[in-house]
Amino acid sequence: MDGHARRIPxxxxxxxxxxxxxxxxxxxxxIGTVSSERLAELAGVNAAKVRKDLSYLGTYxxxxxxxxxDYLLFQMRQALxxxxxxxxxxxxxxxxxxxxxxxxxxxxxxxxxxxxxxxxDAKVGTTVGEVAVRPMSDLAELVRANxxxxxxxxxxxxxxxxxxxxxxxxxxxxxxxFAPALVSVPPNISLRKVDLALExxxxxxxxxxxxxxxxxxxxx
Amino acid sequence: MDGHARRIPxxxxxxxxxxxxxxxxxxxxxIGTVSSERLAELAGVNAAKVRKDLSYLGTYxxxxxxxxxDYLLFQMRQALxxxxxxxxxxxxxxxxxxxxxxxxxxxxxxxxxxxxxxxxDAKVGTTVGEVAVRPMSDLAELVRANxxxxxxxxxxxxxxxxxxxxxxxxxxxxxxxFAPALVSVPPNISLRKVDLALExxxxxxxxxxxxxxxxxxxxx
DNA sequence: CCGAGCTTGTGCACAAGTTCACAAGCGTGT
DNA sequence: ACACGCTTGTGAACTTGTGCACAAGCTCGG
Numbered sequence: 001m002d003g004h005a006r007r008i009p010x011x012x013x014x015x016x017x018x019x020x021x022x023x024x025x026x027x028x029x030x031i032g033t034v035s036s037e038r039l040a041e042l043a044g045v046n047a048a049k050v051r052k053d054l055s056y057l058g059t060y061x062x063x064x065x066x067x068x069x070d071y072l073l074f075q076m077r078q079a080l081x082x083x084x085x086x087x088x089x090x091x092x093x094x095x096x097x098x099x100x101x102x103x104x105x106x107x108x109x110x111x112x113x114x115x116x117x118x119x120x121d122a123k124v125g126t127t128v129g130e131v132a133v134r135p136m137s138d139l140a141e142l143v144r145a146n147x148x149x150x151x152x153x154x155x156x157x158x159x160x161x162x163x164x165x166x167x168x169x170x171x172x173x174x175x176x177x178f179a180p181a182l183v184s185v186p187p188n189i190s191l192r193k194v195d196l197a198l199e200x201x202x203x204x205x206x207x208x209x210x211x212x213x214x215x216x217x218x219x220x
Numbered sequence: 221m222d223g224h225a226r227r228i229p230x231x232x233x234x235x236x237x238x239x240x241x242x243x244x245x246x247x248x249x250x251i252g253t254v255s256s257e258r259l260a261e262l263a264g265v266n267a268a269k270v271r272k273d274l275s276y277l278g279t280y281x282x283x284x285x286x287x288x289x290d291y292l293l294f295q296m297r298q299a300l301x302x303x304x305x306x307x308x309x310x311x312x313x314x315x316x317x318x319x320x321x322x323x324x325x326x327x328x329x330x331x332x333x334x335x336x337x338x339x340x341d342a343k344v345g346t347t348v349g350e351v352a353v354r355p356m357s358d359l360a361e362l363v364r365a366n367x368x369x370x371x372x373x374x375x376x377x378x379x380x381x382x383x384x385x386x387x388x389x390x391x392x393x394x395x396x397x398f399a400p401a402l403v404s405v406p407p408n409i410s411l412r413k414v415d416l417a418l419e420x421x422x423x424x425x426x427x428x429x430x431x432x433x434x435x436x437x438x439x440x
Numbered sequence: 441c442c443g444a445g446c447t448t449g450t451g452c453a454c455a456a457g458t459t460c461a462c463a464a465g466c467g468t469g470t
Numbered sequence: 471a472c473a474c475g476c477t478t479g480t481g482a483a484c485t486t487g488t489g490c491a492c493a494a495g496c497t498c499g500g
């Protein structure tokens with residue numbers, strides 16, 4: 001009923017998928033209603049934060065009762081744009097690339113593996129996950145055939161920028177970078193980075209300084 | 221010379237490994253000195269932020285000159301506690317666990333794979349990465365033999381908390397959780413979470429709302 | 441020995457995120 | 471119809487993080 005078009009803060013956006021995961025679990029357990037307090041407990045955050053986060057969705061709960069799980073689930077999927085599947089194209093069929101391609105956790109949550117590509121002709125044709133590795137030259141075609149698609153960079157650091165440029169040229173507008181390197185893309189292309197070794201180093205820091213260690217600052 | 225014991229903000233800690241990676245690259249290129257501006261460019265952040273971050277280390281640069289790469293590298297490793305290797309024990313030899321175990325990026329950056337364990341007897345004895353899968357019952361012994369060790373949870377969500385409890389009982393004080401579930405640990409145990417599907421969902425959000433998308437909010 | 445040209449380190453103002461605390465509103469029972 | 475208990479939604483205080491702008495300090499050339 002309202003314009004509801006408040007801008008959603010980045011910090012909130014980062015928490016929405018966690019709420020989504022929890023709502024899916026609650027729905028599976030046939031739980032019809034949930035309070036912000038219960039949600040907060042399940043997500044490991046503060047109840048006031050949950051309420052404020054949800055209020056950005058324009059999704060209203062019912063005072064004295066809580067939130068309707070199914071309705072909130074619908075709203076959340078809507079907000080996150082995960083009402084349809086987003087196919088994923090993995091670039092790089094090395095250890096990490098094969099790992100990601102094999103990881104069922106993607107398909108299960110709405111991100112089916114569309115293709116794996118690699119520059120190395122020796123790898124082209126081998127099977128990874130459930131698809132055959134294709135040459136880089138097929139990239140543009142693969143992207144066109146699966147739009148909208150998310151590109152995953154699973155190459156060594158030094159070629160990450162090059163790959164990103166090729167993804168963008170091929171029409172990919174969302175990129176997840178696993179390579180340990182800075183990658184820049186044009187504005188309005190979404191980019192996120194995950195660096196596994198980096199996470200371990202952060203853990204190492206908090207261990208070394210473990211007097212008042214709030215390492216669980218993360219968000220879990 | 222100074223007490224230098226300022227508490228380092230979480231936001232700064234999260235950036236230190238990125239600086240470390242860049243410094244390693246600079247040192248490999250035999251570059252002796254770097255300015256905050258150059259470092260900022262390489263890390264994709266603001267120069268003032270770099271200077272403020274480095275100032276927390278008690279590491280001083282030289283005005284008019286910049287920072288000595290080797291000295292800063294030393295200080296950074298010291299601060300992060302990565303002067304020695306941290307062996308990693310992976311729990312779960314499923315797709316994700318095998319993936320992580322095979323990923324060379326860990327060993328290369330000071331986190332050698334010490335062991336992989338799994339509850340499934342059918343998997344015990346098979347080889348993953350460079351080690352044989354061991355039964356869960358060996359966990360405590362493996363941890364003792366490799367202390368200090370980092371535990372990596374690569375199991376399905378529902379058993380993540382159980383595994384975390386076993387890791388803690390075995391003496392692990394730092395845990396990286398890849399399972400899509402909330403895990404809680406006693407204070408002074410460090411815990412971080414990485415959820416791959418979650419990252420994809422965040423990308424999905426920024427794509428769906430792509431008018432003024434600042435998805436690269438991440439930190440790259 | 442002094443001045444010019446850089447670059448650091450940091451005080452300060454501002455922006456973003458978090459948490460508290462409470463009024464507003466819903467539902468139930470009497 | 472009304473009062474009571476519960477839970478939301480949000481203003482406001484507070485904490486954390488960011489970025490500007492500039493004084494302090496180093497180096498080099500003359």
